Amino acid sequence: MATEPRNQMEDDEISFKELILAVQGWLSYLLSRWKVILIIGILGGIVGLGYSVLKKPLYTASTTFVLEGNDVGKGGLGGLSGVAAMAGINLGGDVGGLFQGNNILELYKSRRMLEQTLLSKANPDKDELLIERYIAYNEIKDDWKDQPELLNLDFRRDPEILDSLTHRLRNGAISSFVNAIRSDVLLVEKIDKNLSIIKVDVTSPDEVFSKVFNETLVRKVNEFYVQTKTRKSTDNIVILEQKVDSVRAVMTGAIYSAARVSDATPNLNPTRQVQRIAPTQEAQFSAEANKAILSQLLQNLELTKMTFLQEQPLIQLVDTPVYPLKIERVGKIKGIVIGGFFFAFLAVFSVILSKYFQNIMAEDNYGK
Numbered sequence: 001m002a003t004e005p006r007n008q009m010e011d012d013e014i015s016f017k018e019l020i021l022a023v024q025g026w027l028s029y030l031l032s033r034w035k036v037i038l039i040i041g042i043l044g045g046i047v048g049l050g051y052s053v054l055k056k057p058l059y060t061a062s063t064t065f066v067l068e069g070n071d072v073g074k075g076g077l078g079g080l081s082g083v084a085a086m087a088g089i090n091l092g093g094d095v096g097g098l099f100q101g102n103n104i105l106e107l108y109k110s111r112r113m114l115e116q117t118l119l120s121k122a123n124p125d126k127d128e129l130l131i132e133r134y135i136a137y138n139e140i141k142d143d144w145k146d147q148p149e150l151l152n153l154d155f156r157r158d159p160e161i162l163d164s165l166t167h168r169l170r171n172g173a174i175s176s177f178v179n180a181i182r183s184d185v186l187l188v189e190k191i192d193k194n195l196s197i198i199k200v201d202v203t204s205p206d207e208v209f210s211k212v213f214n215e216t217l218v219r220k221v222n223e224f225y226v227q228t229k230t231r232k233s234t235d236n237i238v239i240l241e242q243k244v245d246s247v248r249a250v251m252t253g254a255i256y257s258a259a260r261v262s263d264a265t266p267n268l269n270p271t272r273q274v275q276r277i278a279p280t281q282e283a284q285f286s287a288e289a290n291k292a293i294l295s296q297l298l299q300n301l302e303l304t305k306m307t308f309l310q311e312q313p314l315i316q317l318v319d320t321p322v323y324p325l326k327i328e329r330v331g332k333i334k335g336i337v338i339g340g341f342f343f344a345f346l347a348v349f350s351v352i353l354s355k356y357f358q359n360i361m362a363e364d365n366y367g368k
Contacts, residue, residue, distance in 0.1 A: 026352065033351050041344035048339020049332055056205040057329035061214035061321035063200045064191070067104060108188040108200060108221055114178045117217045119155060122208065130213055131155050134177060137206040185213075197318065203328075211321045222315045240301040247297060251290035 030037070107113060118131040132155065135141060144150040149169055159167055187201040202214040 026355075029355055030348065030351060037344055037347045037351065040347035041340045044343020044346075045336040045340035047343065048335035048337070050335075055329070057327050058203050058205055059207040059210045059325040059327055060201055060203040061210040061325050063214055063218050063320050064318040065198055065200075065218070066316045066318060067196045067198055104198065104221075104225075105188050105190070107224070108217065109182050109186065111175070111178050113217060113220050113224065114181055114186075115174055116220050117213060118174065118177060118181075120216045120220075122212050129155055130209065130216065131174070131177065133206060133209045134181075134204075137204065137209065186217075207323070207325050210325055211323065214321050218317070225315060236304045237301065240297060240304060244294065244297050244301060247290050247294045251294060 118129070118134065120130055122128045122130045122133045141151060149166070150173065153166070153170055153173060155170070159170060162170065185202055185204055187199075187203070189199055191197045191199055200214060200218060202210045202217070204210045204213075
């Protein structure tokens with residue numbers, strides 16, 4: 001019985017010794033191939049150096065802003081909904097949900113916002129669009145050499161006047177640009193999931209494009225945000241102002257009507273009072289009724305204007321991009337080190353794999 005543990009210990013010692021010998025054998029083999037590994041590592045360093053020289057630097061423009069969560073539409077005008085309904089106006093409603101959570105992040109990535117930004121001017125003093133600058137620095141026209149219909153696209157023309165084929169090509173080109181920008185150029189994220197601070201990064205090899213595209217996109221989204229958030233209040237103000245003008249005109253007409261009745265019967269026969277009293281009282285009643293309605297409408301109008309003011313501003317910018325932008329480039333030393341180590345690792349792996357297959361083939365030949 002005592003011999004079994006002893007045999008087990010001897011087997012473990014033999015296995016451990018075999019492992020050490022195997023590792024020593026592989027290390028000796030790798031050392032014997034050090035020239036090959038060194039040469040490949042040097043080639044990797046040269047490749048890394050070339051990459052660092054040829055790789056265009058990337059410029060990142062960043063904007064951070066605070067998104068305000070204003071819910072004035074939920075309860076501020078609830079008590080006036082009945083009165084407003086008399087005029088056919090809905091003072092309630094809340095569009096805040098459109099810009100809550102991650103919806104605002106998706107709005108920045110929407111085709112509508114990105115397309116409008118691409119079709120904006122890159123420089124107010126020059127007749128150049130951002131989409132043209134994007135095509136230039138990506139050298140896209142080189143890929144369109146065999147497609148003259150794409151080379152002849154003019155993104156300044158109104159798409160409504162284009163023929164169906166050109167309109168289709170235009171939309172296809174813009175769609176491909178938008179998808180590329182979403183994946184490679186634009187990054188929109190919350191700095192912290194518990195905060196309402198959102199960061200927008202635009203990264204490209206063109207410093208001007210990065211800055212202007214970032215600023216234009218933020219402005220476009222901001223304008224759309226404000227217009228959507230305040231649309232109901234704006235529409236209500238227009239409707240209320242029209243109602244106020246209409247009721248005021250009717251009230252004024254009733255007042256003048258009563259005066260005209262009195263002027264028309266200066267020496268009225270006392271036995272014919274109905275000719276003056278009935279029209280006068282009718283006009284006065286109409287004037288008093290319209291006066292009451294006008295008072296309520298004016299009150300609703302002022303409250304709606306206050307609500308409109310409370311809904312702005314909706315986005316408060318914190319930081320905006322300024323020149324010089326943050327630049328990302330691969331340094332020459334970094335390129336040499338990374339390239340050298342990577343190619344050396346591939347060389348070691350290839351040498352080990354080659355030796356492993358040689359051993360397998362040798363065992364097969366020996367077995368035969």
